Amino acid sequence: MSEDITSLIKENVIQGRVTADDEGMDEGLVGQPGVTELVEQALADGVSVADIINKGLTAGMSVVGEKFEAKEYFIPDMLASAEAVGNAMEILEPYLTQSGISAKGTILVATVKGDLHDIGKNIVSILLRGAGYIVKDLGNDVEPQAIVEAVRAEKPQFLGLSALLTSTMVHMGETIQALKDNDLRDSVKVVIGGAPVSEDFARSIGADGYGADGFQAVAVVESLSAA
Amino acid sequence: MTTVSEHIKVEINEGRILRDVGYDTSCEPPARMKTLVHKYVQNASQLINPVYSYVIRDIDFVIGSNVFVEDGAIFQSRVISGLLKKCEQVAVFALTIDGYLEEAVSHLTDNGLVVHARVLDAIGSDAAEQVAKHVQHVVTQRAHALGLSTSRRFSPGYCDWDVDQQRMLFRSMNGSSAFIKLTDECLMIPQKSISGIIGIGASECGIESYNPCRTCCRHECPGRR
Numbered sequence: 001m002s003e004d005i006t007s008l009i010k011e012n013v014i015q016g017r018v019t020a021d022d023e024g025m026d027e028g029l030v031g032q033p034g035v036t037e038l039v040e041q042a043l044a045d046g047v048s049v050a051d052i053i054n055k056g057l058t059a060g061m062s063v064v065g066e067k068f069e070a071k072e073y074f075i076p077d078m079l080a081s082a083e084a085v086g087n088a089m090e091i092l093e094p095y096l097t098q099s100g101i102s103a104k105g106t107i108l109v110a111t112v113k114g115d116l117h118d119i120g121k122n123i124v125s126i127l128l129r130g131a132g133y134i135v136k137d138l139g140n141d142v143e144p145q146a147i148v149e150a151v152r153a154e155k156p157q158f159l160g161l162s163a164l165l166t167s168t169m170v171h172m173g174e175t176i177q178a179l180k181d182n183d184l185r186d187s188v189k190v191v192i193g194g195a196p197v198s199e200d201f202a203r204s205i206g207a208d209g210y211g212a213d214g215f216q217a218v219a220v221v222e223s224l225s226a227a
Numbered sequence: 228m229t230t231v232s233e234h235i236k237v238e239i240n241e242g243r244i245l246r247d248v249g250y251d252t253s254c255e256p257p258a259r260m261k262t263l264v265h266k267y268v269q270n271a272s273q274l275i276n277p278v279y280s281y282v283i284r285d286i287d288f289v290i291g292s293n294v295f296v297e298d299g300a301i302f303q304s305r306v307i308s309g310l311l312k313k314c315e316q317v318a319v320f321a322l323t324i325d326g327y328l329e330e331a332v333s334h335l336t337d338n339g340l341v342v343h344a345r346v347l348d349a350i351g352s353d354a355a356e357q358v359a360k361h362v363q364h365v366v367t368q369r370a371h372a373l374g375l376s377t378s379r380r381f382s383p384g385y386c387d388w389d390v391d392q393q394r395m396l397f398r399s400m401n402g403s404s405a406f407i408k409l410t411d412e413c414l415m416i417p418q419k420s421i422s423g424i425i426g427i428g429a430s431e432c433g434i435e436s437y438n439p440c441r442t443c444c445r446h447e448c449p450g451r452r
Contacts, residue, residue: 022259
């Protein structure tokens, strides 16, 4: 029974279906329970949170990753699946501690001071949630000091900074400096991204990593996690 | 100086949006994505309110990478000076599709509909690009009527033209770009806005074909033409 529902969760992650209202990669699935309903059902049936995550969500995302590598899936398909997993993780979050399961880590994300572009940040957020991280979004146009305060309060393992303009990417360096000034720099790994940003720029401002796109950002966070 | 607020029929191509959101030209996107894109394209027109203005200025002279324009503006860029030294005039323009679409994108994002938000955002970018093509057409028609030709469009933030040079463009437009706010960081609000220049010169000076991308080694540049 447990196997049945976790298989269904896995299948619906692969289909990228958040709720019963969603169409999947295959047609004719509208009306059948999506990941949200299935996860709620699994919890009601007493299926362990570990099984829901490992046999359902993670197993599903693993197949999605393979399909993306094989060019069977494209960015929106991957995002739809990650969105389904992100929603499921929100439902599961209150049960994680009591189940002895910890998320892979917490990451704060922000678009830096002066910049309002958030599509890239939002895509990275959903992919990170899909990969099993707790993501707290500080929003756009975030002052360095506000980021410092959030790092102090939330104690995240990672901080993701985004900027789309050459005129605003300078505030990434200011934010890192503000972390140093407040003795918080060593407590958090900083990963940056955005169109004008590069590996060289990341190095020059003392960031720990740079993601050229959402998928690379997740890969960088994973590698820093493992280090 | 010309300021225009007119209804422009913006044609959004669904295939182009599917490519913009990430589908390879060689693949067949899933039916659900085609349906989603179709739905948003059908309803996007009520969120798009194109406005543009442009002003045509004489070019006083060009020294090195500096272009001195009649109103006192100075454009600083090797690429732009390379173009404008061949031109007699420059059309400085600004355009937007207004802010309704990006409000809708934010609303979708806030509700966790990131794929939907990505689709609508791509439609907005494409719509702004269509308005820019319209502006190019209008300026070119006007130049042709005078026996002149026009260059491609160039915008600050691309090539070696710094994004903070937008201040010079807005100064040159002398208030006619008031429908767009330029922040201290040179971010245009509404965000689905484009500012830039089009060179105007004699037909024989070859500005129509001026393309710095041909000699640029940044092959991954998103603005490559």
